[in-house]
Amino acid sequence: xxxxxxxxxxxxxxxxxxxxxxxxxxxxxxxxxxxxxxxxxxxxxxxxxxxxxxxxxxxxxxxxxxxxxxxxxxxxxxxxxxxxxxxxxxxxxxxxxxxxx
Amino acid sequence: xxxxxxxxxxxxxxxxxxxxxxxxxxxxxxxxxxxxxxxxxxxxxxxxxxxxxxxxxxxxxxxxxxxxxxxxxxxxxxxxxxxxxxxxxxxxxxxxxxxxx
Amino acid sequence: xxxxxxxxxxxxxxxxxxxxxxxxxxxxxxxxxxxxxxxxxxxxxxxxxxxxxxxxxxxxxxxxxxxxxxxxxxxxxxxxxxxxxxxxxxxxxxxxxxxxx
Amino acid sequence: xxxxxxxxxxxxxxxxxxxxxxxxxxxxxxxxxxxxxxxxxxxxxxxxxxxxxxxxxxxxxxxxxxxxxxxxxxxxxxxxxxxxxxxxxxxxxxxxxxxxx
Numbered sequence: 001x002x003x004x005x006x007x008x009x010x011x012x013x014x015x016x017x018x019x020x021x022x023x024x025x026x027x028x029x030x031x032x033x034x035x036x037x038x039x040x041x042x043x044x045x046x047x048x049x050x051x052x053x054x055x056x057x058x059x060x061x062x063x064x065x066x067x068x069x070x071x072x073x074x075x076x077x078x079x080x081x082x083x084x085x086x087x088x089x090x091x092x093x094x095x096x097x098x099x100x101x
Numbered sequence: 102x103x104x105x106x107x108x109x110x111x112x113x114x115x116x117x118x119x120x121x122x123x124x125x126x127x128x129x130x131x132x133x134x135x136x137x138x139x140x141x142x143x144x145x146x147x148x149x150x151x152x153x154x155x156x157x158x159x160x161x162x163x164x165x166x167x168x169x170x171x172x173x174x175x176x177x178x179x180x181x182x183x184x185x186x187x188x189x190x191x192x193x194x195x196x197x198x199x200x201x202x
Numbered sequence: 203x204x205x206x207x208x209x210x211x212x213x214x215x216x217x218x219x220x221x222x223x224x225x226x227x228x229x230x231x232x233x234x235x236x237x238x239x240x241x242x243x244x245x246x247x248x249x250x251x252x253x254x255x256x257x258x259x260x261x262x263x264x265x266x267x268x269x270x271x272x273x274x275x276x277x278x279x280x281x282x283x284x285x286x287x288x289x290x291x292x293x294x295x296x297x298x299x300x301x302x303x
Numbered sequence: 304x305x306x307x308x309x310x311x312x313x314x315x316x317x318x319x320x321x322x323x324x325x326x327x328x329x330x331x332x333x334x335x336x337x338x339x340x341x342x343x344x345x346x347x348x349x350x351x352x353x354x355x356x357x358x359x360x361x362x363x364x365x366x367x368x369x370x371x372x373x374x375x376x377x378x379x380x381x382x383x384x385x386x387x388x389x390x391x392x393x394x395x396x397x398x399x400x401x402x403x404x
Contacts, residue, residue: 005142012319016183016373023198039140040188041106041177053255060279069284070319075277076142082117082271087141097124117214117272154356170385171218176378178363183372207344218385225400241342242390243308243379278344284319289343299326
């Protein structure tokens with residue numbers, strides 16, 4: 001299991017509001033079947049590396065279909081092979097250590 | 102108002118678990134007074150640009166105090182000057198457009 | 203043609219020096235056949251989206267083969283569909299505008 | 304000494320070409336006195352943490368002065384405290400290890 005964050009940003013669209021494009025990307029994420037959560041700065045997704053790369057391939061192309069001519073997609077992939085950790089586990093681990101401080 | 106995402110990562114610490122360092126950073130964020138939320142891939146913070154730069158200065162140094170010798174800090178700063186938008190507003194705007202699809 | 207930047211970072215390896223892992227990734231990039239350049243903060247690569255995703259799949263796994271238990275891979279994909287632009291073109295365009303300032 | 308990569312991206316400007324804004328940022332970097340190099344995906348700068356934060360503060364605001372209404376600035380800060388390493392040192396270290404493979 002891999003945790004990744006993906007942010008797809010169309011450039012040069014003519015308006016500082018990008019939510020139309022982000023919603024179109026979120027729709028593709030919803031249909032992809034991978035576990036994902038929207039944050040104010042991107043989407044956190046969980047799956048195998050192959051599932052995540054396939055999701056990147058799909059969502060990166062979405063703004064072009066919506067009329068954008070340039071797209072910048074930012075991704076961070078975090079993979080541990082010593083144990084399986086979900087995004088919820090990561091937050092719970094931090095909060096438990098924080099409670100002890 | 103500016104929305105930013107900050108991820109502070111100590112390198113070469115000897116264990117794949119980093120939650121000890123992330124908790125120490127979260128403690129500094131809690132004490133900073135800026136509005137912030139922990140995600141599985143970083144912290145989303147809201148404030149003025151000067152407040153955010155000051156937070157970066159503080160949290161980037163935290164893992165060194167915890168014994169790390171190298172720290173990689175990743176930041177994305179998103180600022181709109183046409184209107185004030187919070188992280189919650191951004192998500193609500195996407196979800197409202199998504200509901201119409 | 204797409205321009206991307208990829209940075210592969212093993213976590214928890216026990217030493218602040220990571221050049222052994224970066225060199226192993228660079229070897230895989232060299233063998234991949236895609237156009238790429240090493241910078242102090244990552245590698246800039248040029249190719250089709252499919253070529254770039256395949257390179258990400260390969261280089262992300264390299265530090266595990268070198269003994270790392272956790273890997274963080276950061277990617278930015280920049281694609282224009284209005285015209286073909288290489289990394290060299292991007293820099294030349296900035297420098298030409300800079301010369302006029 | 305800290306090595307950082309900064310990429311300043313205006314959003315919603317109406318044209319996929321952004322070199323006008325990047326050149327204005329490069330001018331500010333040139334005037335700042337910090338050591339910096341333009342790559343196809345951003346600028347690599349070297350200095351103290353305080354110098355780098357001051358540079359971020361300045362360049363992030365540049366596209367607004369050029370008419371943009373929204374700016375996304377991406378930064379990665381890499382600091383080692385076990386030894387002083389420049390960007391050139393990092394590349395030389397990788398290439399020396401690559402030569403031995």
